[in-house]
Amino acid sequence: MLRVVKPRNARSKRALDAREPKEIEDARIAIFVKGTHTGEVVNNVMKDLMALKRPDAISFSKKNVIHPFDESSPTSGSSSIQSLEFWSAKNDASLFAIGQSTKKRPNGLTFVRMYDGKVLDMVEVGIENFVSMNDIKSAKSTPGHKPLMHFASELFDTHPRFIQLKSMLMSFFNGEEVESICLAGIEHVISVSCAPTPVTLNTASTSADTATSLPKVYIRAYTTKLLSSGTRIPRVELVNMGPSIDLVLRRHRDPDSEMLKQAMRRPKLKKTDVEKGLGKKRKNFEVDEMGDLRGRVHVGKQDLDKLQTRKMKGLKGGAFDGETEEERPTKRIKTS
Amino acid sequence: MDVSSILASHNAKYQLVTVEKETPIEVDAGFLTVTDANSIDEDTFNSNIEEHLQSLARDGVQTLLAKLFSLPTLPSSDGPLAQLPPPTTQLPRSKPLPKIKPLTKWEQFAKAKGIQKKRKDKKVWDEEGQEWVNRWGKDGKNKQVEVQWATEIKLHAAEDHDPRKAARDARKARVVKNEKQRFANTAWAQRAVEAREQRKTEIQRTLAQSRLSTASMGNFDKKLEGEKKLRGIKRKFEPTERSVEQEAKASLALLSRMESDSKKMRKNPTSEKSVLNVRKAVRFASKGEGGVALGRKTAGEKSKKGGKK
Incomplete structure (x- = not known):
């Protein structure tokens, strides 16, 4: 593991503090790693994905013996998972894109997502078809601008593999919570869609869940062109920007349920947020004009007959009940 | 129309x-x-x-x-x-939620009194130099008395009164005081956390005990909603078959544990208890002068004897 260093000056302290966990997190930093052998296609795909991810991307230029899906690789001393964890801690990165091309699995790309310095989940995809950004002659988006994301297919809501892929890609490109966005700065969209759902997926149970039956995934990137429509909302036209990547899903590793539970924890809602109506819907709560939170309490009708009054020996008989009831008001009048 | x-x-x-x-x-x-x-x-x-x-x-x-x-x-x-609304999709975080820092003594007091935190500017206006200078740090305003070439002193000040030294001492004392308070705060926070953890385990233990202390050992008790099943200690066994490497490692670990001093009942089992108290004997022989004096004496006698011969 990494040595824990005590900051010796203010600058290194600031740098370490920036790595501390935050309530609202920054964009995830992605590391692009080449495996033992990457072909031209994988190299170019990684280059283009990096161009899309740009300010939060780190590229490892050397090849690495890394097989994230194999428990321990015989060629290297430490396991691949350990190396991933080490790189993650060293670079403060929580995403990996690992390119690897083998005879068995040509043009493979593995996305790894980390939580707290540990591997959370992994998705391996194979690149079937690829057109680079450079091959498409059109205007490109500015690095650092937030992309819009578009997912099209019901599988992204229903099928666990595609839900994972969607979550992974959203973490990759768009996982940063921002308060506001400059509307003029919206330049490009990353669109992810599927081939038509095969019949086997619609009808059969999960037993037919083999990689071959899963439909292909198409990733496209477009620049947006906003045209005036006469209303406040502009009409949008898309221009292909590249890259165009066609993928097949291969191996994957689901997140450990306990770790996922930890990773999904949300910060406690602040009082002001609750007043705005966020979180669980609460009945009979309202915020008045002064900004005070007011609640209305409904109490059932009280049964006065069963009300316990003062116990006295003389009152026990029951015959004098009427008298005591009469006595009280007179007393009250006296005092007031 | x-x-x-x-x-x-x-x-x-x-x-x-x-x-x-x-x-x-x-x-x-x-x-x-x-x-x-x-x-x-x-x-x-x-x-x-x-x-x-x-x-x-x-x-x-x-x-x-x-x-x-x-x-x-x-x-x-x-x-x-x-202005974007909060996202509806739940994505896993990349790091755990930040731990809530316990309030310092001052922060607690300020909260109770409703005192707002005021940020001081790092720079202050220097009337004499007509410029902005650091409040502290390099050429800081707080060191002004220590560096200026002339300082006014009171008429009946002590002979050895050094205004520079006095100012410096006061500044250093403030730093020490602050550090002391910081230590006290962290120690206090640490103690609070420990106490809470201790209390938690204590409560859990008492609860578990009380659940088992009915006549039926908790068998026929009413179960509350969301009550968890009591769990005892689960025994864990090593697998019967292991690789040679792992087995060798485990055996070596066991051996080293047996050899280590930390597990030994008697620290020095070699020396047997002697009847003679050496320290006392030396004191007696040397008439309370110590071993060195005794050695010198015996050496002197020997040389004298040699001289006579």
């Missing part, structure tokens, strides 16, 4: 910017993401993939932009800033 043409043109305008789908398109404006849960049409897909993908994307983006442009905006120098 015929307004149908006006209405028609108005509708036509809106048709351009609205998208109608079988299942309405899901927009997560917080993450700038749109999900189109309609199934892919096979015919258009097969006829021309690229066109199909682009038109799908256009529909999605149009819906998303319609949502984004209808959000409340704030003006800024770069154009309107749309």
Whole structure:
């Protein structure tokens, strides 16, 4: 593991503090790693994905013996998972894109997502078809601008593999919570869609869940062109920007349920947020004009007959009940 | 007056910017993401993939932009800033939630009294130099008395009163005091956390005990909603078959544990208890002068004897 260093000056302290966990997190930093052998296609795909991810991307230029899906690789001393964890801690990165091309699995790309310095989940995809950004002659988006994301297919809501892929890609490109966005700065969209759902997926149970039956995934990137429509909302036209990547899903590793539970924890809602109506819907709560939170309490009708009054020996008989009831008001009048 | 043409043109305008789908398109404006849960049409897909993908994307983006442009905006120098709602999609965090820092003694007091924190500027205005200088640090204002060439002192000040030294001592004392308070705060916070943990385990233990202390050992007790089953200690066994490597490692670990001093009952089992108290004997023989003196004496006698011969 990494040595824990005590900051010796203010600058290194600031740098370490920036790595501390935050309530609202920054964009995830992605590391692009080449495996033992990457072909031209994988190299170019990684280059283009990096161009899309740009300010939060780190590229490892050397090849690495890394097989994230194999428990321990015989060629290297430490396991691949350990190396991933080490790189993650060293670079403060929580995403990996690992390119690897083998005879068995040509043009493979593995996305790894980390939580707290540990591997959370992994998705391996194979690149079937690829057109680079450079091959498409059109205007490109500015690095650092937030992309819009578009997912099209019901599988992204229903099928666990595609839900994972969607979550992974959203973490990759768009996982940063921002308060506001400059509307003029919206330049490009990353669109992810599927081939038509095969019949086997619609009808059969999960037993037919083999990689071959899963439909292909198409990733496209477009620049947006906003045209005036006469209303406040502009009409949008898309221009292909590249890259165009066609993928097949291969191996994957689901997140450990306990770790996922930890990773999904949300910060406690602040009082002001609750007043705005966020979180669980609460009945009979309202915020008045002064900004005070007011609640209305409904109490059932009280049964006065069963009300316990003062116990006295003389009152026990029951015959004098009427008298005591009469006595009280007179007393009250006296005092007031 | 015929307004149908006006209405028609108005509708036509809106048709351009609205998208109608079988299942309405899901927009997560917080993450700038749109999900189109309609199934892919096979015919258009097969006829021309690229066109199909682009038109799908256009529909999605149009819906998303319609949502984004209808959000409340704030003006800024770069154009309107749309205020995004919190995202609806749940993505896993990359790091755990930050731990809540316990309040310091001052912060607790300030909270109780409603004292707002005021940030001091790092620079202060220096009247004499007519410039902004650091409040502390390099050429700081707090060191002014220590560095200025002349300092006014009171008339009846002590002979050895050094205003520079006095100012420096006062400044250093403040630093020490602050550090002391910081230590006290961290120690106090640490103790509070420990106490809470201890209390938690204590409560859990008492609860477990009380649940087992009925006549039926808790068998026929009423169960509360959400009450967890009591769990004892589960015994764990090593697998019967292990690789040679692991077995060798385990045996070596056991051996080293047996050899280590930490597990030994007697620390020095070698030396047997002697009847003779050496220290006492030496003191007696040397008549209380110590071993060194005794050694010197015996050496002297020997040499004397040699001399006589």
